[in-house]
Amino acid sequence: MISSSKWIGPAVLAGMCLLPLPLGIYPQHVLIVSLFYVMMAASWNLLAGYTGQVSFGHAAMAGIGAYTSGILAAKAGVNPWVGVAAGTLLAALLGLGLGALCLKMGGIYLSLTTLAFSQILHIIIVNEYEVTRGTMGLQVPGLTAEYSKLTYYYILLAATVLVLFILYRMIHSNLGLSFRAVQNDETAARAVGVRVLHLRVLAFTVASAMAGFAGGLYGHYLLLITPEIPSLDLQFYVLAMTVIGGMGSFVGPIVGAFAINILAEKIRDYGEYHVLVFGLIALVVARFAPEGLTGVWRSLGRRRTP
Amino acid sequence: MNRKRTGIAIGLVLALAFCGAAAAQDTVKIGVVGPRTGPAAATGAAFDEGIKLAVDYVNGKGGVLGKKLEVAFEDTAGAPDKAASGFERLVTRDKVVMVLGESHSSSALAQIEVANRLKVPFVVVEAWADEITAKNYRYVFRAGPSNSGVVNQTIAQWVKAETFKRAYVIAENTDWGIGIGKLTENALAKAGIPYESMITERNSQDHYVELTKIKAFKPDVVLAYIYGVGLHYFVAQAGETGVSPKAVVLDGAGPPSLWPDYWKNVGDYGDLECFVSSMHEKVELTPLAKYFREAYTKKFGKAPTDYKSRSIFDGILIAADAINRAKATDAEKLVEALEKTNLETTRGTAKFGLTKGGPEYHQWMPPMLVIQWQNKQQVVLYPTQAATGKLKR
Amino acid sequence: MLAISVMNGLVMGVIYALAALGVSLVVGIMNVINFAHGELYILAGYFSFLFASVLGLPVAPAMALAVALVFLFGLLIERLLIRPTYGNDMYSLILTFILSIVLQNAFLLIFGPYPNKPPLWVRGASDIFGLFSYGNQRLAALLSGAVLIAAVFLLIQKTWFGRIVRATSQDRGMAEWNGVNTTRLNMLSFGLGCALAAAAGVILSPVFPVTPTAGVPIALTAFVVVVLGGMGSLWGCVVGGLLLGLVENLGAAFVSSGYKNVFGFIILILVLLIRPAGLFGRAKL
Known part of the structure; x- marks a missing residue:
């Protein structure tokens, strides 16, 4: 069984590489959006699932990435790839700042501060419409000269693999053990010499950078950036995907992001109820199965193979 | 163990999701975009009424290309991002041959980029910003007011x-x-x-x-x-x-x-x-306007008020007329047919401007x-x- | 300009204070932030619209019924969602955040996207000392909001329920030791918190009609007021609410109306930086 875990990663990756080839343009689009949400949910999970910091500013960080890169490209003609790098960096810096600001407070105060940050950003974007075009949406160039869904799919797949690889290494290192220690018992962790505050700030910076990176790429895929990226609605999707998939589990957000996005497409056939349906699913899962779908799956497996 | 199971689960979910159905085509499908939710959701309701009347009218006269005309209506919520993705969904998933509608300029400005990229004719009916036609995109028309x-x-x-x-x-x-x-x-x-x-x-x-x-x-x-x-x-x-x-x-x-x-x-x-x-019962410019008022009152049991129900009605008539004259659903032929439009609608005779360089290109301005x-x-x-x-x- | 902005600030301030009182009560006793507070405000507005405009009840009973129903709904939320998470304040935050989105979308499905407006209590506008003309309904909202706040203070300061509430929010362990049934107290105070949101909702919805998402800014403002005044401090809510109402409206008049809502959030971050306990809070986190 141990050997099987070695080939499962490459096998899934190979499958993901082949997956879009037989599909039409529209399913390819759904996959690309799902990959964006995998990056968002997986990095938010680092905060909420591993260090116990429920941030409501993760979508705002994606907005920072998207708007930085978008404005640079649309107004100053900067190469989109350079712009994405700049957006990632700015999100990392803001994450560092916010993380440091919230050092002394924990829990609810951190949630409220990140919420305030996200609202301030939203208001600025809407009001400075001469630069951001506010709710009208900013048209931005694509990442490649020729627009092709398949190219975007592979770009986002590569980005997702990169993000997941970094997260995996972080979680499965000594650092990851310390993260868990911080989440479970702050005082005890401090007693054994874990530098709680540094860890929190580090997690905040890395997760924000990842959200900025994902947002930057996503903006250049959509070709249109609106305040819907740094919105509470997008924040809700990220949270719901993580909760449904399984908070504090590495595969949880990945499963959650794909399941929710594909489910959304199925529900869309019956009308615009998908947000209500996810909300109800998320509520039931959060209340009765706090470890999410992967938790349920795991406990089923445990029952079958004693 | 866990990861293997999860891998299989992801695979299963993905496979299930894409077992979509491809329906047989004995209709010609066009798409309508407009706000059914958001600050101007009432426009979506007005569009809905206009669509019903127009589909009845067109199919009552033999449909298009000998087939029935079908309309897929996608909500744009008055949000440009939803508008652009909804437009793309109509074309790539519902396979519509032409798109019309829209009532928010910011949404329309996002949609014309998609129309241009996917090469699909798009007839804007109620988004007024000059830039929509001033960009002089080949696939973009406007049968409605401009700012x-x-x-x-x-x-x-x-x-x-x-x-x-x-x-x-x-x-x-x-x-x-x-x-x-x-x-x-x-x-x-x-x-x-x-x-x-x-x-x-x-x-x-x-x-x-x-x-x-x-x-x-x-x-x-x-x-x-x-x-x-x-x-x-x-x-x-x-x-x-x-x-x-x-x-x-x-x-x-x-x-x-x-x-x-x-x-x-x-x-x-x-x-x-x-x-x-653009609508008042004492100012009806064509016999079709009278028809619209009577058909509307009969179908919905009230007099028409929101003029945008009539704007989309005109839009669908223009689209059906172009498809019939093009004798095809091919985008290039449709654009050529639209450019030759000379059709009596409820608001007068629709005719698109052909001079490039300004907002008059592909624009027909009805009286207000x-x-x-x-x-x-x-x-x-x-x-x-x-x-x-x-x-x- | 100054006069009418101050007046607007007072009206909004009273409503903010009322909405924040509900949040503060729940935070003080249960250490739970109810993210769906704004949606309960909206729910009460819808109920009030439904009973008065659709079923034709007189305005006052319609409003009372709306508040009572939201109170019961609050009890239900506490029982089903909050109680099992007790002690894990992050989890209750996540649950109520999801609940708020669920409610918004349920409203959209049931009531549609259009604003719904319960009937006005009074029509027309009055001339205020020859300075400006002001809508009568807004004046009525100011007055009834102030009366309700006074009633809440009476309840907390003068009744045995209030004594228990104060005792529990000061020292939960001691209160339990003295025979307070904290489970029932949690349920009651959560319901009361929701009822206060509902009261704000029925008062303000004739002025600003309710839409499915209109509760979000109300809830966010209530959180700002609670942090500004100090978590769990009732006086803090009143002072914080009025202060925020005035700052927002003066800011809108003299700085920029587009940035009206940004002032509150900047205040929030400043307070958290400089004095996390708030204006009237005890220094505990």
Whole structure:
């Protein structure tokens, strides 16, 4: 069984590489959006699932990435790839700042501060419409000269693999053990010499950078950036995907992001109820199965193979 | 173990999800985009009515290319991102041959990029920003008002005809609002009428501070470009703060003053308000307009009010006519057919401009009216030759 | 300009204070932030619209019924969602955040996207000392909001329920030791918190009609007021609410109306930086 875990990663990756080839343009689009949400949910999970910091500013960080890169490209003609790098960096810096600001407070105060940050950003974007075009949406160039869904799919797949690889290494290192220690018992962790505050700030910076990176790429895929990226609605999707998939589990957000996005497409056939349906699913899962779908799956497996 | 199971689970979910069905095609499908939710959701309802009547009309006359015409209506929520992705969904998933509709300029500006990229003909019916046609995209047409058309042919002319002395321009923060606000300022400056202007948030519920600023300027006309229920708050609060009836308030979009909730939301302050519209029972330009009124009353058991139901009706007639003349659903042939359109609609004969370089390209501007609520009755004020009464203040 | 902005600030301030009182009560006793507070405000507005405009009940009973129903709904939420998470304040935050989105979308499905407006209590506008003309309904909202706040203070300061509430929010362990049934107290105070949101909702919805998402800014403002005044401090809510109402409206008049709502959030971050306990809070986190 141990050997099987070695080939499962490459096998899934190979499958993901082949997956879009037989599909039409529209399913390819759904996959690309799902990959964006995998990056968002997986990095938010680092905060909420591993260090116990429920941030409501993760979508705002994606907005920072998207708007930085978008404005640079649309107004100053900067190469989109350079712009994405700049957006990632700015999100990392803001994450560092916010993380440091919230050092002394924990829990609810951190949630409220990140919420305030996200609202301030939203208001600025809407009001400075001469630069951001506010709710009208900013048209931005694509990442490649020729627009092709398949190219975007592979770009986002590569980005997702990169993000997941970094997260995996972080979680499965000594650092990851310390993260868990911080989440479970702050005082005890401090007693054994874990530098709680540094860890929190580090997690905040890395997760924000990842959200900025994902947002930057996503903006250049959509070709249109609106305040819907740094919105509470997008924040809700990220949270719901993580909760449904399984908070504090590495595969949880990945499963959650794909399941929710594909489910959304199925529900869309019956009308615009998908947000209500996810909300109800998320509520039931959060209340009765706090470890999410992967938790349920795991406990089923445990029952079958004693 | 866990990871393996999860891997299989992901695979299963993905496989299941894409077992979509491909239906057999014995219809010709066109797409409509418009806001069914958001601040102007009532426009979606108006579009819905217009679509039903148009589909009945077209299919009653033999359909298109010997098949039945079918319409897929996608909600854009008045949000450009949803509009662009909805447009793309219509084309890539529902395989529509042509798209029409839209009522928000910012949404339309996002959609024309998609239309151009996917090479699908797109007939805008009620998004007014000049840029939509001024970009001169081959696949983009507009069978409906443009900002410059509405301002220069109707609103500015009406302001001059009523000899207003001081004007205040308040415009929402969208492509339509900012664009039409700017054009109005230019027209007022040219006519030598003193004015001031401000930009407002289209979803704002509280306009007291802005109205206090407006009151201080002492205007005798307020040109309000707020599309959505925001206009109702503005009109009611203009009454409460005493800006109206000293100043006449003009709703520069039109439909909000005609929505079912208008009187409920504005109360008595709604009387004597003016608005632009392209529909009034006393001003029916073609036999088709009469047909529309009768068919509408028969089908929905009430008289038509929101003129945008008729705009989409015209749009679908134009689309069906183009498909029939092109004898194909191929995009290039459809564009050529649209360019040769010469069709009698409810608002006159539709014909698209072909001179490149400005907003007149691929544009047909139907005539607009200025109407005033007088004791809850619609009285046409402008154009003067069609007027059914005089401005009351 | 100054006069009317101050007046607007007072009206909004009273409503903010009322909405924040509900949040503060729940935070003080249960250490739970109810993210769906704004949606309960909206729910009460819808109920009030439904009973008065659709079923034709007189305005006052319609409003009372709306508040009572939201109170019961609050009890239900506490029982089903909050109680099992007790002690894990992050989890209750996540649950109520999801609940708020669920409610918004349920409203959209049931009531549609249009604003719904319960009937006005009074029509027309009044001339205020010759300074400006002001909507009568807004004046009525100011007055009834102030009366309700006074009633809440009486309840907390003068009744045995209030004594228990104060005792529990000061020292939960001691209160339990003295025989307070904290489970029932949690349920009651959560319901009361929701009822206060509902009261704010029925008072303000004739002025600002309710839409499915209109509760979000109300809830966010209530959180700002609670942090500004100090978590769990009732006086803090009143002072914080009025202060925020005034700052927002003066800011809108003299700085920028587009940035009206940004002032509150900037205040929030400043307070958290400089004095996390808030204006009237005890220094505990």
